[in-house]
Amino acid sequence: MADEQSGEERQQRSGRGISRRGLLIGGAVTVGAGAALFHEELGRLWWRVPGIDKQRNKGEVDHRGAQWIAASEANLRYADRPADFTVDRVVIHVTEGSYATAVRVFRDPLHAAAAHYVIRAKDGHIAQMARELDVAFHAGNRGYNERSIGIEHEGFVDRPETLTDVMYRSSARLTADICARYEIPVDREHIIGHNEVPGATHTDPGRHWDWDKYMKLCREAARRRSA
Numbered sequence: 001m002a003d004e005q006s007g008e009e010r011q012q013r014s015g016r017g018i019s020r021r022g023l024l025i026g027g028a029v030t031v032g033a034g035a036a037l038f039h040e041e042l043g044r045l046w047w048r049v050p051g052i053d054k055q056r057n058k059g060e061v062d063h064r065g066a067q068w069i070a071a072s073e074a075n076l077r078y079a080d081r082p083a084d085f086t087v088d089r090v091v092i093h094v095t096e097g098s099y100a101t102a103v104r105v106f107r108d109p110l111h112a113a114a115a116h117y118v119i120r121a122k123d124g125h126i127a128q129m130a131r132e133l134d135v136a137f138h139a140g141n142r143g144y145n146e147r148s149i150g151i152e153h154e155g156f157v158d159r160p161e162t163l164t165d166v167m168y169r170s171s172a173r174l175t176a177d178i179c180a181r182y183e184i185p186v187d188r189e190h191i192i193g194h195n196e197v198p199g200a201t202h203t204d205p206g207r208h209w210d211w212d213k214y215m216k217l218c219r220e221a222a223r224r225r226s227a
């Protein structure tokens with residue numbers, strides 16, 4: 001499951017996060033915006049803060065077929081990847097709870113964690129909750145959050161039957177897509193478990209996660225994609 005943001009990240013949110021807002025507010029004031037206009041401007045221009053160049057369109061997803069369900073802004077940090085941080089890892093999680101619960105807690109501003117994607121066990125349905133541009137707090141390690149995309153899988157680490165074939169396949173297509181878009185090698189150095197993140201306190205995806213099967217599916221999906 002997604003790990004709570006590190007203290008460093010919390011500090012960064014309250015430091016760099018506020019200073020970005022401060023700059024934005026300064027800009028809005030100089031154009032003489034009234035209170036109502038100010039709020040509208042804030043909504044429209046927030047991405048034009050230093051270091052964030054790409055416009056975001058409401059409901060847009062990075063993986064075709066994914067359903068957009070926005071995580072709380074408090075559980076991620078706006079960024080401009082891969083321009084500001086190289087993306088070279090995919091981190092695999094298991095939720096230790098239902099799909100619905102994962103979606104709900106990632107929308108909760110007090111949860112302090114979210115992954116980019118959540119995949120449902122029964123049908124492989126994918127919810128995208130954070131844009132890949134942004135740094136989602138899922139790995140419990142600032143550097144790994146900045147360089148990775150996190151995928152949650154509905155299930156329990158001690159109940160292998162919850163890790164369904166349809167979910168493995170859907171996830172493998174997603175991972176192959178991510179790897180192709182960022183030119184990440186499809187191997188175990190770059191596709192890792194949450195437990196393999198340095199300093200990880202979480203054990204997911206656990207010993208029942210079938211890495212051999214998953215990597216085979218990822219390689220197949222990558223081949224189909226480039227064929």
Ligand SMILES: [Zn+2]
Nearest residue numbers: 001002093194
């Ligand atoms: Zn995890």
